[in-house]
Amino acid sequence: MQILLKYYKFSIAFTLVCFVLAGWYGWASTGSVTATLSILWIVIVLSILEVSLSFDNAVVNATVLREMDPVWQQRFLTIGILIAVFGMRIVFPIAIVSIAASVGPWEAIELSLNNPEEYERIVSGAHIGIAGFGGAFLAMVGLTFFFEEDKEVHWIGVIERAVNKFSSVPALEIGLVLALVYGISTLLSPEDAMTYLTASILGLITFIGVNALGAIIEQREARKKAAGEIVRSGLGGFLYLEVLDASFSFDGVIGAFALSNNMVIIALGLSVGAMFVRSMTIHLVRAGTLSQFRYLEHGAFWAIIALGVIMLVSARYHIPETITGLIGAVMIGLSLWWSVRHNRRERAAEASAAASQTG
Numbered sequence: 001m002q003i004l005l006k007y008y009k010f011s012i013a014f015t016l017v018c019f020v021l022a023g024w025y026g027w028a029s030t031g032s033v034t035a036t037l038s039i040l041w042i043v044i045v046l047s048i049l050e051v052s053l054s055f056d057n058a059v060v061n062a063t064v065l066r067e068m069d070p071v072w073q074q075r076f077l078t079i080g081i082l083i084a085v086f087g088m089r090i091v092f093p094i095a096i097v098s099i100a101a102s103v104g105p106w107e108a109i110e111l112s113l114n115n116p117e118e119y120e121r122i123v124s125g126a127h128i129g130i131a132g133f134g135g136a137f138l139a140m141v142g143l144t145f146f147f148e149e150d151k152e153v154h155w156i157g158v159i160e161r162a163v164n165k166f167s168s169v170p171a172l173e174i175g176l177v178l179a180l181v182y183g184i185s186t187l188l189s190p191e192d193a194m195t196y197l198t199a200s201i202l203g204l205i206t207f208i209g210v211n212a213l214g215a216i217i218e219q220r221e222a223r224k225k226a227a228g229e230i231v232r233s234g235l236g237g238f239l240y241l242e243v244l245d246a247s248f249s250f251d252g253v254i255g256a257f258a259l260s261n262n263m264v265i266i267a268l269g270l271s272v273g274a275m276f277v278r279s280m281t282i283h284l285v286r287a288g289t290l291s292q293f294r295y296l297e298h299g300a301f302w303a304i305i306a307l308g309v310i311m312l313v314s315a316r317y318h319i320p321e322t323i324t325g326l327i328g329a330v331m332i333g334l335s336l337w338w339s340v341r342h343n344r345r346e347r348a349a350e351a352s353a354a355a356s357q358t359g
Helices: 002-030 033-053 055-065 070-100 105-114 116-125 127-146 157-164 172-185 190-226 235-256 263-286 296-313 321-358
Strands: none
Touching: 002 033, 002 263, 033 263, 055 235, 055 263, 055 296, 055 321, 070 105, 070 116, 070 235, 070 263, 105 116, 105 263, 116 127, 127 157, 127 172, 127 190, 127 235, 127 296, 172 190, 172 296, 190 235, 235 263, 296 321
């Protein structure tokens, strides 16, 4: 209970506010107790789904955030929340409709409120481009983790060691993603294939651009440190986290239409989930969870590769969100269990060594 209050009190308060707003909106728009309860239930389900599907997002966020100083960690919690909640869960769907239907933002909002079926059709119609961009970006995030040259810890040893042998080959992970993207594009119509390929390439360019910016900032900071200056910048990591969060949220926003096509209901439900992802990230960083469970990161990055591939494949085949969530949960659950088993073995070995020295 104390941990919940320490790391999640703001998220819990935000959740209660969103539930109250959902109840108020339901009553104001329908005037029916049954309809209001139905809207509130959908918001609750969306919140739970977003949290359960985004735990791997929190783990990966934590791996980046722990390298940032407290100032940028705090900025991630404030400015980052505004971008994640209002930018990706509210502005992003409106922007899609505005661009796709060639209407202004206000007309897109009116469309979402007065003609939700058409709003859903337009957003769902943009799925191919979103799948290409988000899938390519996430696949690169996951593959880059396993292609690190100096990686010493391996969870699924047979695969990870084999992959790591090719870590010195330049841009191999980009080639793998491009090959997958091209293969899937051949299954699409010519028009959809062009949209898909363009979006996927933009996803790769975004990944390379964000990492290049981070590298430039790191080099600049290294020079300042060498000159004895105090360096407290985390801009590169901050931008990387925001793009990463955006890529994760693409699938959630599209998948939310399976439960509702009302923009207000979707925004309330997904915003609760986004807030809890932020709290989970800070909890993992400040409690040192990643260092306590050595394979947890590996499980999260395997889940990200799976999510990236699923997003890419979803341009051609519909894959239920339940499967996506289960794969992520299974990978993270197994990596956590493997970590606990490793810790027990280490403690047993230390106890045995201590006993033999005393004897």
